[in-house]
Amino acid sequence: MISHHLGLDYALNPGWMAPYVAGLSAGKARARRCQSCAATSFPPLRVCTCGCLEGDWTDLPGTAQVLFRTTGLDGDFGLVHFDGANTKTTLRLQAIPATETRGIIAASGDNLPVLRLTALAEERDG
Amino acid sequence: MQVRDVTVTGAALTPFNRRKDGTGFRDWALSAFEMALERSGLEHSDIDALYVASESDFFHLQLNPASVLATELGLTGVAATRCEGGGASGQVAVHTAARAIQAGAAKHVAVIGIDPSASSLSGDAVRTLYGFSFDAWTDGMTGLTSTALYALSFQAFAAEHGGTEADLASVTLQNRSNACHNPGAHLPRRDSPQDIADSPAIASPYRRLHCSPLSDGAAAIILSRTDATPRGRAGAARIAGMGAATDHMHLGARADPGFFTAKQMAMQRACAEAGATPAEIGLAELYDAYAGTQLQAIAALGLSEDVSRDLNDGVFAPAGRCAINLSGGLMGQGAPVGATGVGQTATCALLLEGRYHPALQPDTLPRYALADTHGGVCTLSAVTILERAERAA
Structure with a gap:
């Protein structure tokens, strides 16, 4: 067997999605509204x-x-509908109890496109 | 332009499993290719072009694998193309190769599918990489796994179209039971519903036994222009129709996140090309990445109007009207990604010729068999309908 370690540090440019990524970093759900419809x-x-x-x-x-949620080895994830959007999205559910069906976006920080939903109460308390 | 008929003159698969014998993907590719070539009755010098299906360089750490395999298979000089479409890579390669023959650009071509999905990287590393096979910017960076996305999609399907835990168990048990008769299968198991319920939760409702394994292996087919089929291969199956389509890459942007619309579109296109209907499909190798995925596929392909009812009535069992995944499918036979779609097509061709594993070979051959593959959560779908030759066994 040939054992070989390969480490890769990517520098990826978000391009047109830069406002979306910056929004996530700051905890804002920055959406796109069509100029036509x-x-x-x-x-x-x-x-x-x-x-x-x-x-x-x-x-x-x-x-x-939260419309659907799945729980397992890698945590909780959901298919959710953001208020004001016409589409739904998949994301990570962070500390949202199974009995809770609403949440608020959490800041990702570090300019990463990480989309997480956290508990409303936690956000208010914070 | 005259469209030429295409025949599968050779087909072979290596065992799908986790290799512990020191062999690598070049060895498996050669093994599958040599078997398929021998069955075709052709020589190396007859091959005009090579199409290689491989999902990711991350697995084998070989960029440009098609040209490497051209040398390794003794085909230096042929045109070589690498085809990639996520989990659909194999079927995309089959389509690309068959279209080349139809267009008159080649007479005989080799299609090889490979991937060392099990042995070259850790399971955790592969799970992380698979997260980037959806939208890396939204799902991948968020840490969504393949299993989590499929689980959410299945929940949406079940809410709209039906599908129970008992149905998931039924698919799991049937596919693995079929695999017990396939000597090349990765997971030939006879579990009980309780075994499934006791297996670790991966992403609800999916437990470990609902999931297909990561496998190593290769598959190969030789496609020939039908009017150039070698002597003695008149019983080989022909490719009757092919169809491919895409859906939105985000589950949440789809009108129905649980329904595989791309698969429905691909099937409609393949049926139109074949002049066939879903009801005429008598054998199907479906892309069962997870147990629920098979239920979603059956619905989208139009193989049933009531999936749960037909599942429970045995319609998809080995002796049923449309036997599904006699090979064991991804769940039972295994899933070396690039080899999956090529392997499905090879399996259908062998079944329609009456040359499959004896314990799985149906007594009565249907006219049509279906090979169904997709990438992403059915973001890219590619299906192939094969037709039995008049002189098949």
Whole structure:
């Protein structure tokens, strides 16, 4: 057997998604509103489902409804609907009890596109 | 443009498992290729082009694997193309190769699928890499795993279309039971529903036994222009129709996150090309990355109008109207990613010729068999319909 270690440090540019990534870093749900049909996507869609390429950035309230959740080895994840968005999204659920179906976006920090939903009460207490 | 008919003149798979014998992907590729070539009745010099399916350089640490395998297989000089479509890589390679023959660009081509998904990296490393096979910017960086995304998709499917824990157990037990008759299978097991319930939770509702394993292995097929089929291979199955389609990469942007729309579109395209209907499919090798994925596939492919009912009625059992995953599928036979789609096509071809493993070979051959593969959570779907030759056994 040939044992070989390979370490890779990537420097990835988010390109057009830079406002989205910056929003996550600051704990804001920065969505894309279509200039043609006003549909709001979060995470943002570069091309709206109506086919329009033009959109504007808009900050959603950051609260979301958990539609489905899965629990296991790597933690809790959910399919959620952010208030004000026309799309749903998958994300990590952070300290949201199984009985709780709403949460608020958590800041990712470090300019990372990490999308997490945390408990509303925790956010208010914080 | 005249479209040429394509025949699967050779087909072979290595065992799918976790290799502990010191062999590597080049060895498996050669083994599968030589077997398929021998069955085709062709020589190395007859091969015009090589198509290689491999999902990721991360697995084998070999960029540009198609040209490397051209040398390793004794095919230096042929045109070589590497095909990638996530979990659908193998089927994408089959399509690309068959289209080349249809277009008149080649007479005989080799399609090789490989991946050392089990032995070259740790399970944790592969799990992390798979997270980047969805949208790396949203799902991958967030830490969403393949199993978590599939689990959420299945929950959405079950809420809208039905699907119970008992159904998940039924698929799991059937596929692994089929694998017990496949000498090349990775997980030939006879578990009980309680064994499944007692296995570790991975991402609810999925437990370890609901999941397909990571496997090593290779598969190969030789495709030939039907009017150039070698003497003695008149009984070989032909490719009747192919279809591929994509869905939105984000589950949450899909109108129905539980329904495999891309698979439905791919199947419709393949059926139109074949002049067949889903009801005429008598054998199917489906992409059962997880137990629920098979239920979602059956629904999207139009193989049933009531998946749970037909599952419980034995429609998809070995003696059923449409036997599914006689090989054991990904869950039982195993899943060396690039080899999966090629292996499914090889399996269908061997079944339609009456040359599959004796204990799994149906007594009566249907007219059509289906090979179904996808990448992402059915973000990219590719399906192939094969047709039995008039002179098949």
